[in-house]
Amino acid sequence: NDYFLSLVFLHGDNVTATVALGVFQGRYVTQINLMAAGGLIVAAPVLILYVAFQRHFISGMLAGALRE
Secondary structure: OOHHHHHHHOOOOOOOHHHHHHHHEOOOOEOHHHHHHHHHHHHHHHHHHHHHOHHHHHHHHHHHHOOO
């Protein structure tokens, strides 16, 4: 989700989802409802994976932070 490098190096149909959300922002009109819906669609898989693997994620972070 590196917005700047994706914006600079990718052109045409080969863009990431975050860059593609910029299509809904015009010079004078911004379609907030479409940008919000697109943002939810982009964020949903990450949130679902976090909820599914929350226990493993937290235990892995604690294992790396604590010394035994």
